Amino acid sequence: MTLSSERFTAIVEAYGSQPARWPAEERALAIAYSAAHPEAQALQTEFRALDDMLDQFQVADLSLLERNVLSQVARTSEGNVFDHLLDWLLPHSEKLAAWLWRPALVACMPLVCGILLADYFSFGIEGVQNSREEELYLLSLNDYTETFE
Amino acid sequence: MVRALSRLSSAETCGTSDNALAAAGLRSTVLKMTDDQELMTAIQAGNARAYESAVKKHLKSISHYAFRMLGDSKDTEDITQETFLRLWTHADTWRSEKASVSTWLHRITHNLCIDYMRKDKSAITSEYLDEHESSERPAELPDREVRLTSLKEALAQLPERQRSAIVLNHYHGFSNREIAEIMDISVDALESILARARRGLKAELLATMGPNKNN
Known part of the structure; x- marks a missing residue:
């Protein structure tokens, strides 16, 4: 089983020149193809410059950020x-x-x-259990004139 | 899991170096799965120690991924905190058969970064560019610094998905399937995005530095 030149080109264009980043299932075939074809090696060399530049970009020290996140995490948990x-x-x-x-x-x-x-808090609402005298008194206050007419 | 373990024991009995390597690889995969499963089960049960252990394990990778996506330490801190908050509150949505915890967390970070960048496009200012832009001109910087600044500028100008794909592929060592899982795309689509990203970077670097320095 071999790799086509188109597929090798697609792999290098997508994953770069370093075999470690190539798809695991095609890596061995791609390495064998590169060893047998000078134009494949030339393509790898072309993309190696970009990979080397990407390698140089390392993230600065984020230890303060990491401490902040860890303290936040402790509060959350x-x-x-x-x-x-x-x-x-x-x-x-x-x-x-x-x-x-x-x-x-x-x-x-x-x-x-x-x-x-x-x-x-009942807010001043009291029970409605009035005594008999209180009920008679309240009845006496009603206006019954219209009823008698 | 049982099938994987039985494959592991049968591979170990074969005795050849290839099989031993395969067995070692399989064992590490199985251990990783078991570790992830145990850790997440403990987090789901509200175990704070398990949670802190998971955070310590993934903090560097998550914060570096967010920083390379956003280029600003304040935003990186916000996104990292939100990612780990979701680990605590949404641990029950993780499925061991779908993704490893690392892939799952990077997917959360990826989605948060994309949302953030789409909401506030002007916020994609690069702190990692400012350190050089402030005082010195490129001509006064050493050659390596000029190349690095140009690379960071070119990365910052890539569309979000292309930047994410190249960062996950080049710096985080994920396989193509894992990156496709993180970005919720097919492997074919990932290859297309990666190829466009590399072409874009090459063209941008060629334009800023000339053909001699890039090749």
Whole structure:
């Protein structure tokens, strides 16, 4: 099995001159083709200059950036109080539980908080259990003139 | 996994050097798969130590990829942080049969970089260019520095996908299938993009430095 010249050209044009970057399944064939064909070696030489230049471009020191990311990561993985509360209520066990119950619980929490707050702060609304005397007094204040006419 | 391990044990019993090499390669692949699987299972279960271990393992590669794509350390930091945040929050979307953790993370970074560059095209200013553009003129710089500056300029001018393909191929050692997976394209499309990228770089360098310096 051999490689065609078109395929060798396509490989070098795409992956460059260095065999280590060529597709693994065609590497051996391409190396053999290059060894047997001077024009293939010339093509590799043509692309080697670009690869050499690309090799020179090394990323500057990013250690500060990496430290920042690691400290952010530590904060993320620690989670907040709400996450810890959720984990305590519903620890990660099954995917179904995680997908259904946790969002449902989160959705219910404002409702529960609202009920508790409303129960605690009645905002001056008192019970409607009036005494018999109070009801008679309130009835006496009504205007019954139209009814009698 | 079981099939891979049985292939591994049968390769080891053959005794030839080729088979030994194949066995070593297969063993490393299997170990890598197991490592990835264990790490991601732990992260999915909310294990902070596993998460930090995964971050430390992939941080350099992810940050360097983002820097070569964006050329700015502030944006690189944002994209890197977002990538690892997604590792924590979306770990359950990773599938071992589809991609390695490294490929999966680079895919997230690739998508974030592309989104970022499309939203704010003016932001593709290159910090790695500024260091030379600020004070010295190219004529006053050593030859190697001039070539490097020209290369960085040429890379910065490539379309996003071409830049991504060449960075992943040349600097990160991914195979063509892995790069195609990261970029969500076919291997044929990847080859076409890579060839255009190299042609573009050569033409740009030829235009700025002349034929003698590039060839």
